Amino acid sequence: MTTVALAVTDGVSHFELAAPCEVFGVDRSDLADPWYELTVCGPAGARVGGRFRLEPDEGLDGLVRAHTVIVPAWADLDEEPPAELVDAVRAAHRAGARIVSLCTGAFVLAAAGLLDGRRATTHWLHAPALAAKYPGVRVDADVLYVDDGSVLTSAGKAAAMDLCLHLVRLDHGSAVANAVARRLVVPPQREGGQAQFVATPAPDPRSHALSGLFTWALRRLDRPLTVEDLARQANMSSRNLARHFNAVTGTTPLRWLRAHRIRRAQELLETTDDSVEAIAEATGMGTAASLRRHFNRTVGVPPDTYRRTFRGRTAGG
Structure with missing residues (x-):
């Protein structure tokens, strides 16, 4: 998946x-x-x-030769997307390309019929319009991005970067994606199912205890931390902690912990020869059976399969 084509027309963001x-x-x-x-x-x-003004490398007919086609946000939602853009995206999909939309680029994919019957997202502000205009699309306005295999969609702005890093992670593994994120000085991974924070802004880091709590917890992933442990460290009740967690991360403390344990397990599977049992202990998952269950549920493949796939990619590059 090395060739990426960026579809550009008048009015892209x-x-x-x-x-x-x-x-x-x-x-x-x-x-x-x-x-x-x-x-x-x-x-x-x-x-x-x-x-x-942009001088592209080639015309829209070049999309059909790419492994991955990315459609950025399209500005004029009151008008139909340009027919030549819609046709080129549709042709690329038929040719086997992975099609990706960023923000309101989802309107182009929907116009091409690529989102019919699929779950997809866009910026929360424009999600109602997408659902009304294309009723065959299962619009989910509460997530950062949706990976539906050959078709992927993201919410607005920063979520576009999240989805781009997700693509790198799919192609090259977590270690490479994390290295790219560090160079860009952005979070290495925000889960696709994380909320878009539509109604509740994240509190000022100086006014709540979670910034310090995150660092404390991430240094102790090998320990069997509980919500009570986190609440005690944050000096607040479990209920208050859950409320703060939802405001800042869009998820619960346990789901946040599990996501970071799985992420750490991915890194160890890619970069070490440690056994699944040792990795389960190092990530606080308890037993190999527990790690395998949660890993398979989250990543979609067992740890051993993940290691064979991504160690091979890492060794190749």
């Missing part, structure tokens, strides 16, 4: 265009070789964000 360019268009062959080859496809002189 600055941010959703820049995010994939930064992730896939910068040579990072020191992390994985070969790295991605990014091609910008669209009409000559396409206007980006109403301010800049």
Whole structure:
């Protein structure tokens, strides 16, 4: 999955265009070789964000030759997406490409019929319009991104970066994706099912105890931490802790802990020869059976299969 094509037309957003360019268009062959080859496809002189003119590498017909096609946010939702863009995205999908939309790029995928019967997301502000215009789409406005195999959609702005890093993780493993995130100074992984924080803003880090709690907990993933342990460390009741956790992370303390335990297990499976039993102990999962159950449920494959797949990719790059 090394060739990535970025579909550009008049009115695409600055941010959703820049995010994939930064992730896939910068040579990072020191992390994985070969790295991605990014091609910008669209009409000559396409206007980006109403301010800049872009000179693409080739026309929209170039999408059909890419392994992955990314459709950034499309600005004018009152108009139908350009027919040539819709046709090119549809043709790329028929050719076997992985199709990705960022923010309101989902409207283009829906117009191409690629979201019919699928679960998909977009920016929460535009989710009602997507659902009304394309009733065959199962719109989920409460998540950061949706991975439906060959078709992936993200919510707005920062969620676009989350989905781009998710693609790197799928292709090259957690260690490489985390290294890219560190270089971009962004969180290495926010779960796709995490809330978009539509109604409740995250509290100022200086006004709550969770920033310190996160660091404390992540250093103790090998221990059998409970909600009561976390609440005691944060000096608040379990109920109050749950309320703060939901406001800051969009999930519960136990789900947050489990996600980070699984993430740590992925890293150990990719970078060490430790047994599944040893990794279960190192990540606080207790037993190998418990790790296998939660890992399979979260990642979709057993730990041994994951190791064979991603150790091979890491060794190749």
